[in-house]
Amino acid sequence: MNRIDQRFQSLKASGRAALVPYVTAGHPHPEFSVDILHAAVSAGADLVELGMPFSDVMADGPVIQNACARALEQGTGLDQVLETVREFRQSDDHTPLILMGYTNPIERRGSERFAREAAEAGVDGLLVVDCPADEAATLRDQLAANGVHQIFLVAPTTTDARLERTASLAGGFVYHVSIKGVTGAASLDVTGLSPMLKRIREHMDLPVAVGFGVSTPDQAGSVAALADAVVIGSALVKRLDACETKDETIATVTEFLAPVRQAMDNSRLTQSEKVATPT
Amino acid sequence: MAETADQIIRPEALPDPSGHFGVFGGRFVSETLMPALEELDQAWRTILKDADFLAELDRDLAHFVGRPSPLYLAENLTRDMGGARIVLKREDLNHTGAHKINNTVGQGLLARAMGKKRVIAETGAGQHGVASATVAARLGMDCVVYMGSEDVRRQAVNVYRMKLLGAEVVSVDSGSKTLKDALNEAMRDWVTNVDDTFYILGTVAGPHPYPAMVRDFNAVVGREARGQMMDEYGRLPDALVACVGGGSNAMGLFHPFIGDESVAMYGVEAAGRGLSGHEHAASLCAGRVGVLHGSRTYLLDDEAGQIRDTHSVSAGLDYPGVGPEHAWLKDSGRAEYVGVTDSEALEAFHALTRREGIMPALESAHAIAYGMKLASERPKDAIALVNLSGRGDKDIQTVADLEGIKF
Numbered sequence: 001m002n003r004i005d006q007r008f009q010s011l012k013a014s015g016r017a018a019l020v021p022y023v024t025a026g027h028p029h030p031e032f033s034v035d036i037l038h039a040a041v042s043a044g045a046d047l048v049e050l051g052m053p054f055s056d057v058m059a060d061g062p063v064i065q066n067a068c069a070r071a072l073e074q075g076t077g078l079d080q081v082l083e084t085v086r087e088f089r090q091s092d093d094h095t096p097l098i099l100m101g102y103t104n105p106i107e108r109r110g111s112e113r114f115a116r117e118a119a120e121a122g123v124d125g126l127l128v129v130d131c132p133a134d135e136a137a138t139l140r141d142q143l144a145a146n147g148v149h150q151i152f153l154v155a156p157t158t159t160d161a162r163l164e165r166t167a168s169l170a171g172g173f174v175y176h177v178s179i180k181g182v183t184g185a186a187s188l189d190v191t192g193l194s195p196m197l198k199r200i201r202e203h204m205d206l207p208v209a210v211g212f213g214v215s216t217p218d219q220a221g222s223v224a225a226l227a228d229a230v231v232i233g234s235a236l237v238k239r240l241d242a243c244e245t246k247d248e249t250i251a252t253v254t255e256f257l258a259p260v261r262q263a264m265d266n267s268r269l270t271q272s273e274k275v276a277t278p279t
Numbered sequence: 280m281a282e283t284a285d286q287i288i289r290p291e292a293l294p295d296p297s298g299h300f301g302v303f304g305g306r307f308v309s310e311t312l313m314p315a316l317e318e319l320d321q322a323w324r325t326i327l328k329d330a331d332f333l334a335e336l337d338r339d340l341a342h343f344v345g346r347p348s349p350l351y352l353a354e355n356l357t358r359d360m361g362g363a364r365i366v367l368k369r370e371d372l373n374h375t376g377a378h379k380i381n382n383t384v385g386q387g388l389l390a391r392a393m394g395k396k397r398v399i400a401e402t403g404a405g406q407h408g409v410a411s412a413t414v415a416a417r418l419g420m421d422c423v424v425y426m427g428s429e430d431v432r433r434q435a436v437n438v439y440r441m442k443l444l445g446a447e448v449v450s451v452d453s454g455s456k457t458l459k460d461a462l463n464e465a466m467r468d469w470v471t472n473v474d475d476t477f478y479i480l481g482t483v484a485g486p487h488p489y490p491a492m493v494r495d496f497n498a499v500v501g502r503e504a505r506g507q508m509m510d511e512y513g514r515l516p517d518a519l520v521a522c523v524g525g526g527s528n529a530m531g532l533f534h535p536f537i538g539d540e541s542v543a544m545y546g547v548e549a550a551g552r553g554l555s556g557h558e559h560a561a562s563l564c565a566g567r568v569g570v571l572h573g574s575r576t577y578l579l580d581d582e583a584g585q586i587r588d589t590h591s592v593s594a595g596l597d598y599p600g601v602g603p604e605h606a607w608l609k610d611s612g613r614a615e616y617v618g619v620t621d622s623e624a625l626e627a628f629h630a631l632t633r634r635e636g637i638m639p640a641l642e643s644a645h646a647i648a649y650g651m652k653l654a655s656e657r658p659k660d661a662i663a664l665v666n667l668s669g670r671g672d673k674d675i676q677t678v679a680d681l682e683g684i685k686f
Contacts, residue, residue: 047355055454056571056583058463059470065453077583103307108584130307130570132299153310157473162313177311231324271331 003096003124004172017224022233024051024067026076034087044261052101061182063234078244089122090182098125119146127151133166167204179213184234188213190222292614298487300607306486315348320488355634363657367667377669378528379410385496387414390477397421401465403458404594405437407481412446422446425464429456455588472493483602497531516664518543518623522645524596528668547649549591550618563616592621593641619645640669
């Protein structure tokens with residue numbers, strides 16, 4: 001069974017929402033990446049999302065653009081990304097790991113080869129930002145043949161017909177882009193979230209993660225009350241950008257994620273108390 | 280020449296309904312943009328059947344742009360080459376100085392029909408930015424133009440032109456600071472402001488429906504040229520020649536001739552400092568198939584699939600991708616793509632200026648260079664129709680700099 005499915009099963013059983021931090025591979029320094037992933041898990045991450053640097057990150061805001069540019073300057077390509085995953089897996093065989101990136105580097109390597117190598121390295125899911133369901137059939141089958149889920153984005157503007165098409169291909173979980181915009185661009189409006197999650201769940205049974213507009217513990221807490229998972233990327237990557245040493249980087253990961261984790265757990269706790277209290 | 284709806288709608292033609300030209304094209308964008316592209320596709324298909332819209336487009340093309348643009352027989356150049364006749368399609372005579380306005384007039388009217396109050400555009404040399412700002416000024420829309428900071432520096436006059444027209448010019452500092460990065464940034468704006476904003480993409484690249492829509496708005500060039508050839512020469516040309524960056528002027532000229540098997544088509548890419556290294560922008564001649572800016576096409580990337588920086592003396596051709604329909608025409612063998620270097624283009628710039636009194640844009644000078652070569656190899660009764668896609672006023676500073684002249 002895929003680690004993502006296992007993880008969401010056990011989270012559901014314990015009534016928790018998943019914390020999913022995103023970091024860009026090779027940022028701020030290639031030698032820090034494996035330790036960043038471990039530190040994220042220690043600080044309470046349930047799944048981790050590792051960005052594959054690309055020269056033209058059309059759907060990303062300035063923070064992740066900058067992180068990708070720095071990672072590329074330091075020589076982080078798909079080889080290094082997969083090596084990071086292999087090293088991470090040497091001492092963590094249970095935390096689900098998702099790669100996030102763009103189509104061209106994957107196709108240049110050969111998508112069938114990439115699917116195989118990613119699975120062998122210990123990758124559980126792949127999110128290709130510029131590959132919507134309409135263009136995904138071949139890649140999805142290649143990933144599925146290797147036991148890797150293709151993760152898809154859905155947006156507030158996604159029509160019912162598109163939700164249906166996405167549902168037919170998606171595995172693991174579905175990633176709801178909570179704002180109109182690029183990564184890290186604006187703050188999420190939690191009030192609109194509830195009806196959208198309801199609409200998504202009418203079309204698919206997969207867990208729903210929410211991201212693109214979550215940057216603070218408070219926001220993460222509000223989202224955790226409604227969604228199955230919270231993705232937090234740019235706010236973390238921005239802090240890592242200022243780190244110079246490995247120790248400083250690791251400490252920053254911990255300091256940033258611990259309060260987020262706590263806010264999410266408190267929010268779920270309050271929610272279950274509310275449910276338990278007779279009215 | 281009046282356009283009718285029947286001439287514009289080509290239901291038998293590519294792309295297929297999902298925007299593919301064979302394996303090329305498609306929609307490789309984030310899900311956040313897919314609904315907007317579907318809405319645009321629908322709106323575009325609707326207006327193509329709307330007689331009022333098409334009549335207004337025709338009026339604007341005639342009275343605002345100045346169409347039809349003439350065919351011009353370059354007699355001196357023809358004599359110099361000693362072979363086929365060289366006939367120029369004079370898109371340089373359009374309002375704002377290039378073919379770009381054909382597309383922006385069309386997309387501007389479409390934006391208005393869709394109720395959008397704000398338009399955005401990307402630009403390299405500034406021609407598409409100026410053409411977009413021009414249309415926005417006339418339609419009373421807010422206009423934001425994204426331009427790489429390197430191009431802002433090189434094209435200060437065009438930046439000022441856009442500002443005079445009321446546009447805001449945003450300098451883009453990411454990546455290689457040129458056209459491809461401007462396009463990325465325009466996409467980011469669109470995804471953020473998708474409710475009230477129309478993205479006027481400037482070439483036949485990008486996600487569906489842009490390659491087909493921009494082609495159709497520029498195909499007025501080919502339709503006119505076809506009719507003018509029949510009227511003035513009593514026959515079709517033997518060869519079409521047009522420069523290709525993203526490929527909008529070439530696609531506009533080629534498309535109405537695709538079914539005419541006797542007409543050869545040559546797309547001329549920027550070979551920069553030569554195709555052997557990486558200092559060029561010839562994605563069809565020297566690139567590979569990949570995915571960039573929303574479509575599958577030929578592009579220039581490194582071994583790891585990262586997009587390369589490109590080089591051309593002409594900013595309008597300095598782009599690492601190309602429209603997917605050109606990729607299709609190349610692989611199907613219907614069109615041939617060739618490279619012309621910076622120095623060959625400069626020679627042609629001077630030749631046309633001195634021999635015909637017409638100063639071409641450096642982009643168009645690439646087509647002129649190949650047209651001259653082709654003419655020298657073909658018999659005197661043959662005709663090479665070359666798209667003179669823009670005028671050279673904007674390039675005077677660049678040419679002077681290259682030749683070490685200070686004002």
